[in-house]
Amino acid sequence: MEQLEYADEGRTELSSLGEFALIERIKEHFETKNKSTVKGIGDDCAVIGTGRQKVLVSTDTMTEGVQFDMTYTPLKHLGYKAVARSLSNIAAMNGVPLQILVSIAVSNRYSVEAVEELYDGIRRCCERYDVDLVGGDTTSSRSGLVITVTTIGTADEDKVVYRNGAKRYDLICCSGDLGSAYSGLLVLEREKATYQADPSSQPDLDGYDYVLERYLKPEPRLDIIAELRKRGIVPTSMIDVSDGLASELLHICKESSCGCEVYEEHIPIDYQTSRVCEEISKNMIPLSNALNGGEDYELLFTVSQSDYEKVKEIEGIAIIGHITDAASGAKLVTPHNMTIDLIAQGWTSQDNDD
């Protein structure tokens, strides 16, 4: 019997295509038919339902050795993070998460106690955000751990925020700070390398609490969603920052058929993020972490100019630029008034060594 995956003529490597192009290729062959399918592939969540109140659904997978490294990821944090990532997708649609389902594929390297530790982290995130675990699946895997979290949320029809509603002159806003999760990862990778070179060495993680927590235990910005609601602001477009600011801005520009101008000096970067960059390499600039680092799970959104007074009152929101027309492209403006094209760095399978 032939091994079907090797049988292809004209083999195209996944790494040569990348995640976004792959999704585009898949999407082409599918059309939605059910009247309850309001929004299919192509936003942070699917939007479902025929009534005024919509159901939001999103699913998110983490695989060992790709999204996480067990040498420095406590299982409790991993469980928490897997849920937090998924809830962040509901936040990015301006919704409220209510239920999750968790599927795990786990090798026998993991004990029952390890799986319970993972679920303890899942439980903590559920409790913090008032979300119910309502189902899932547990199965074996030949190697490592794969965890998929599906989140179900809700939002009123007229409050759902897509990626495609940004209009020229809208203000571009960002919550929290960017690049810190990636700085946390850099610290962990550095300590891992030190440990591998000398197993008697002790990890030196003092003074990196903030960036480590940002990487290991991110929080979905449901607090920002609540603030926006309280102030009567409905963003014109929104996305969560999982792949880096540049990639997310390009998604909004593409889906909204617009351009953007963001100002380097307004991009929020924490002191620890910068410090880590300086330590790791002279050539590493914090801005690059913010643009391409990813995993911050902050919210990137646009609001109409008329909401300026309301939005600037919200603590922890930076206004980083504005929307332009499509012909102008997606640009970064430096403090010296140079204009640079934004380029996305999505997922590719280069880190994949099977």
Next chain:
Amino acid sequence: MEQLEYADEGRTELSSLGEFALIERIKEHFETKNKSTVKGIGDDCAVIGTGRQKVLVSTDTMTEGVQFDMTYTPLKHLGYKAVARSLSNIAAMNGVPLQILVSIAVSNRYSVEAVEELYDGIRRCCERYDVDLVGGDTTSSRSGLVITVTTIGTADEDKVVYRNGAKRYDLICCSGDLGSAYSGLLVLEREKATYQADPSSQPDLDGYDYVLERYLKPEPRLDIIAELRKRGIVPTSMIDVSDGLASELLHICKESSCGCEVYEEHIPIDYQTSRVCEEISKNMIPLSNALNGGEDYELLFTVSQSDYEKVKEIEGIAIIGHITDAASGAKLVTPHNMTIDLIAQGWTSQDNDD
């Protein structure tokens, strides 16, 4: 840095606990709080919503080397089956599936063409059952393929069928036939062994079409759900046969706090299923395939005695026994009137060789 999964004292192997006991242990630590959570962990689907019309959600994972073997699983069939399995969960709640989300973790052993082949199978199942693909996730894996399908469906509040509604004297019904998917797997495993012993040999699959199709390309019994609806029958309990008849009967008995008596001679077994058993080993009995084989995705349900006339008119439904009281236990009655206790064989991670 310590490898946290090895740090446990008092390590309990996953294989010593098994899937169902693991789920029970996890469930203990979670309680549901949202009023929209109607049914959480412990049925074929979660049931969600505050209105009359409920949302049904289920998620299902298949991992390479555990649920499927790439040496004899065409990717198109794998995609189809992954969706079919998930739709079957919605059928088992008496619901209509409407949307799916598909997450894949895929190693770079797979080409873009291979992934497209997988999605072609997914698309075929979506088209056949009028289901929309509305989202998902694609990520790398270190080894092999993991596919998780989440299905969203709907059912009116008073039509949702749980595992816990079976009442004493209810009739136990089963669609299609049982054990055939497992017979298909046995044939494929036999041919794989032959091929491995002599790579110049040609697989001999003639005359096994039915059992092979049952294993490689199962169908969710949404046709039976439609028949039941047409005839105004609402089962008192229902489950799909994914782990074998014995395991599913025990689930219904446990959740409904009842016992059951099923008659060996009424359990529907196809001729090819029996033939494969005879060929493989003198000691292999077809009944064992039906009781413990699994992956049939037929529907096992109970109806009130008053529905007898209506249910016996449905083609392809066998009435295999009746519900008894809890004290009587779950029993199989042989043609010679011997009574045997039913024992479940759930998932254990013994096939897990990481």
